Amino acid sequence: MPAYDSESARPLVWLPVPPDEIDGLPQSLEYAFWDAEQDYPTDPARCVFYGVPYMKGADPVVRPLLQMPNVRVLQTLTAGIDYLEASLPTLPSGAQLCNARGVHDASTAELALALTLAALRDIPGFVRDQDAERWNTGFRPALADRSVLIVGYGAIGAAIEDRLTPFECARVARVARSARESERGPVHPLAALPDLLPDADVVMLALPLTSATRSLVNGGFLGRMKDGALLVNVARGAIVDTDALLAEVTTGRLCAALDVTDPEPLPVGHPLWHAPGVLITPHVGGPSSAFMPRVKRLLRDQLHRFAAGDPLRNVVITAG
Structure with a gap:
């Protein structure tokens, strides 16, 4: 789709959703649709707000960044930003990277619960x-x-x-990067994991991939999980050491339900495909009918804030 009014001097926005499918966009901006195709819709140098295409892989979506010296905002449609980290040093000073916090909460949480129930109640076995x-x-x-x-x-x-609230769990413990209080109770720091893991029947991963969390779930982590426990990963595959997980599930001591894997996509012939007690879905936590309405609301809100010069939501990094 060509840019709207391509000769206009209005600030140019690249969107990963056709602009005419988002009601109420500010008229003070110019729009172009780009979903990681080979050809660009306009000169990337004109782009000031880059809506990063969704689920296209790192290489295609970072390709135009070196040609965007005037970009002020990168708006992802993902909660995690790990696939953009290598490109962050190339951003102009002051450019803001915003994630899609709030877009994937409902859909990913639904899948986490579905994977948990399916694995515990052996739904894959019933299907077979x-x-x-x-x-x-x-x-x-x-x-x-x-x-x-x-x-x-x-x-x-x-x-x-x-x-989880209606399912009458005995207890729910919470872990984040640092300790704090939540409406439902204490949130423990990552350092508390060794003490918390032995008591958990189900361990659910929903944390971002960073240098601190890569291979967090290693042999030591898994070894502290109780016999028969279930690991559920709706975060990023590289948070889990695949070889260490295979060693545990192969013995039957642990089970796993994985929406993400390392490597990903999981190649044909990989032993994880047929490992006992492992349920795999192909990274579908976000892509559901809940995705697009929330994406459109986020983009519309961010663009109104941008056009008005107001603070943006979900700013993760500001380039220095």
Whole structure:
């Protein structure tokens, strides 16, 4: 789609959603649609607000950045920004990187709960039994009366706990980068994990990938989890040491439900595909019917703030 009024002197915005599909955009800005295609819709040097395309991989979406000397805002449609970190030093001084906090909370929390229930109640086993026309009844674990540990208590972690509330869990413990109080109780620091892990029946990962969290879930972390515990990852695959996880699930001591993996996409023939007690979904925590309405609301709000010179929401980094 070509830029609107391409000869205009209005500040130029690149959007990953066609502008005519977002009601109420400020008229003081010019818009172009770009979703990581090979050809650019306009000269990247004119872009001052870059809406980063969603789920296109790091290389395509960072490609225009070196040609954007005037960019003032990078607005992602993801909660995590790890795929942009290598490009941050190239941003002009003062440029702001904003994430999509609030866009993925509902959808990702839903999937976290769905993966937990499916893994505990052995829904994959029932599907295989149905395919084989096999009636295989018996007792399976429930979420009720279980102890849950949420590692990463930001917006998504809090949304997960919202959805756990009706399931009569014995207790929910919360961990974030640093200690604080929440409406539901204390949030423990990452340093408290060794003491919290042995009591958790379900460990749910919802934290960002950073240098501090890469391979956080290693052999030592997994070794402190109780026998029969379930690891649920809706964060980033590289937070988990895949080899260490394979060693635990292969013995049957732990189970896992993973929306993200390392490597990702998981290649054909990788042992994680057929590891016992492992349920895998292909990074679909965000992509759901809840995604686009929230994206449009975020972009519209941010662009009105930008046009008015007001502070933006969700500023993660300001380039120095």
